[in-house]
Amino acid sequence: MKPYVFITRKLPEEAIKPLLEKFEVHMWEHEAISVPRDVLLEEAAKADALFTMLTEAIDEELLTAGKNLKVIANMAVGYDNVDVAAATRKGIAICNTPDVLTDATADLTFGLLMTAARRIVEAAELVKQGNWQNWSPLFLAGKDVHHKTIGIVGMGKIGETVAKRATGFDMNILYYNRTRKPEAEEKLGAVYVSFDELLSKSDYVVCLTPLTPETRGMFSREVFRKMKSSAIFVNAARGAVVDETALYEALMAVEIAGAGLDVFEREPIRADHPLLTLPNVVALPHIGSATLDARTDMMQLCAENIEAILEGRAPKTLVNREWLTRVRS
Template sequence: MKPYIFITRKLPDEAVEGLRGNYEVSMWVKEEMPVPRERLLEEATKADALLTMLSDRIDEEVFNVGKNLKVVANLAVGFDNIDVPAAARRGIAVCNTPDVLTDTTADLTFALLMAAARRIVEAADLIKEDKWKSWSPLLLAGQDIHHKTIGIVGMGKIGAAVAKRATGFDMAILYHNRSRNMEVEEAIGAQYVSFDELIAESDFVVCMTPLTEQTRGMFTRDVFRKMKKTAIFVNAARGPVVDEEALYDALAEGEIAGAGLDVFDKEPISASHPLLKLKNVTAIPHIGSSSIETRMTMMKLCADNISLVLSGKEPKTIVNKDWKN
């Protein structure tokens, strides 16, 4: 009997054609909706491998029923949706898709920063709603980006790629990280500062930190109050690092000038979400790595990792390096 692979979201045929010849493959076909929990658990009972999304909670319950599971390949860099220690205890490999989406996500992050600063969405809506009546000196005037100070919270590979893009705008680059990134400091002159110093001095505060117990809820009302009133806050990392009620209050009361958001605490959000009622919020639906080229590469990497593990080989990108112990 061929090993069985369940894919929790509809993927293009070309992304999984390499799996179909050697394995039995099934996938959830409702493209815009996550697989129901009941179906996930049902599939896990017979699966040798799962190809999962960030929206799928892969926890003890899944591992308890997944007696045949050997690998979980997550279509993302992050893996906070997976109980990695529980997988390691059972000898299950957890794989992710690092590196391949670094530049694509950095492109989107900087685009979001620019859109929020220059009020691009507001301007586009003005025309579409037939409200552009004449030219005026301060019509939808935004903020300059060049020669400003960008503060990056989380100087991993994506944060470093965002910093590199900031050099093209002659920006001063501050960053805060768990440890200093000497390579970035030497390559582009980024300056390591405390978190408090970064939020007080930056014109653009860009969150690129992973979601951990330490970073969850780190952007509080007190943090927003310490930012410049002209500051733009950009989050292209994880929604739960931000207290959204605090962000709403800070934006509504003018404590900061605006926000560009690709992620939210609970996703997806509806049009009734309070943050979407604010004109100084530029919001997009978690599309940081969503270019055709990058997403196809991510899918292929997941498929390759599954094939390698099911063939008894080491995967290309492993999260829990102790999975065989």
């Protein structure tokens, strides 16, 4: 029998053509509705491979149910929804989709920064609602981006690409990361600083750090108090790195000037969430990599990783390197 692949969202068949040609493939029938947990567990129990989204919890329960699982391809760079250690113990390869979405996510991140700085959403809505009645010298005046200081927290590939965008605006670039990036410093003029120094000096604090036990809730009320009162906070990483109550309180107390958010602790965010009541918050529905090109590339990379594993080859983007060592030993 052909290996069985379950895909947790409805995808264009062209993007997963190799899988359809070589394996038995079943897709959840909805594009915009998450697969129910009970269905996912049932499918995992008979699947050789899972093609998942970041909305699915790939935990011990699911991995135990998947007795035949050889690979899980997660359509995201981050894999905080996956218990990687448990998967490795069970001999299951975990793959993600780095690189192919770097530029798209960096574009969105910088666009979010500019949108929050220049009050673009406020201005667009004012026009649409028929409230543009006059003009004054400080009418919808925002903040300059050019020649200001951007502080990037999490200087991975996306962070470096955002920094590259910032050079076009003659921005001063600070960054904080677990490890220094000498090449980024040389090529982009980025300056490595402590977290506290970044907070105190940046006009724009951009969060691009992965979600880990160490980074969960790292942007607390104390952290926001260390930022300039004129600063804008941008988060295009994961919602849970931010204490959302603390962010709301900081904005209400004018401890920071505004926020641009593409991610939230719980997604989709509730329409009555306090952050959404504030005019100086730009909120997007987690669309960092949402271009047709990037999303298609992500789908194809997931398909290629599954195909490789099921055919006995090393995948292109393996998260748990220990798995490869075990397979080869």
